[in-house]
Amino acid sequence: RKEVEQDPGPFNVPEGATVAFNCTYSNSASQSFFWYRQDCRKEPKLLMSVYSSGNEDGRFTAQLNRASQYISLLIRDSKLSDSATYLCVVDAYTSGTYKYIFGTGTRLKVLA
Amino acid sequence: GAVVSQHPSWVICKSGTSVKIECRSLDFQATTMFWYRQFPKQSLMLMATSNEGSKATYEQGVEKDKFLINHASLTLSTLTVTSAHPEDSSFYICSARDRGEANYGYTFGSGTRLTVV
Numbered sequence: 712r713k714e715v716e717q718d719p720g721p722f723n724v725p726e727g728a729t730v731a732f733n734c735t736y737s738n739s740a741s742q743s744f745f746w747y748r749q750d751c752r753k754e755p756k757l758l759m760s761v762y763s764s765g766n767e768d769g770r771f772t773a774q775l776n777r778a779s780q781y782i783s784l785l786i787r788d789s790k791l792s793d794s795a796t797y798l799c800v801v802d803a804y805t806s807g808t809y810k811y812i813f814g815t816g817t818r819l820k821v822l823a
Numbered sequence: 824g825a826v827v828s829q830h831p832s833w834v835i836c837k838s839g840t841s842v843k844i845e846c847r848s849l850d851f852q853a854t855t856m857f858w859y860r861q862f863p864k865q866s867l868m869l870m871a872t873s874n875e876g877s878k879a880t881y882e883q884g885v886e887k888d889k890f891l892i893n894h895a896s897l898t899l900s901t902l903t904v905t906s907a908h909p910e911d912s913s914f915y916i917c918s919a920r921d922r923g924e925a926n927y928g929y930t931f932g933s934g935t936r937l938t939v940v
Binding site: 743745747752753754755756757760798800808809810811812813814815816 | 857868869916930931936
């Protein structure tokens with residue numbers, strides 16, 4: 712089982728739609744969770760951290776479920792500019808150090 | 824916010840030569856930096872963890888003699904791909920986190936696209 716798993720997509724949605732991505736992780740000792748956005752041939756950029764209580768940033772809402780070991784990202788009112796790959800990232804403490812473990816990413820295409 | 828500078832942005836080299844990639848934290852100190860590799864349409868794969876003043880920690884399957892990492896200061900880590908071959912062609916990205924910002928994510932360099940011909 713992969714340490715961090717995501718549905719690769721692509722998710723093709725019309726402008727204005729609401730779309731949700733899930734991500735599961737295997738290491739129950741994981742402490743920090745993030746969603747990153749990566750545009751084609753660019754470096755990943757932090758979209759938002761994911762807190763236990765859930766958090767919202769404008770049209771984006773992130774949730775964490777520790778019991779089931781998954782995190783989610785909800786995008787409301789999708790814009791064309793939201794088209795990108797969304798990476799689920801888990802910061803896990805293993806072998807004496809923290810490591811960022813990336814999911815494979817979920818591709819989103821927002822269609823006009 | 825934290826800025827990580829990585830260069831070169833792209834490089835084309837001949838098979839058998841070595842290529843050095845630099846990763847600098849511009850406005851913060853980073854005791855640890857990470858090096859990733861990303862093949863087309865695949866996820867970022869952690870290659871190694873670069874530790875300032877000590878040896879790097881390599882992930883399983885990554886040849887430490889081929890991918891030399893040096894982290895001589897709190898703001899600079901370098902990755903040298905030695906005796907590069909076409910299969911080493913990939914997108915290499917470094918990342919770091921400000922020691923004082925433990926609750927925030929890592930910042931990534933802009934990546935280096937390596938093509939070995």
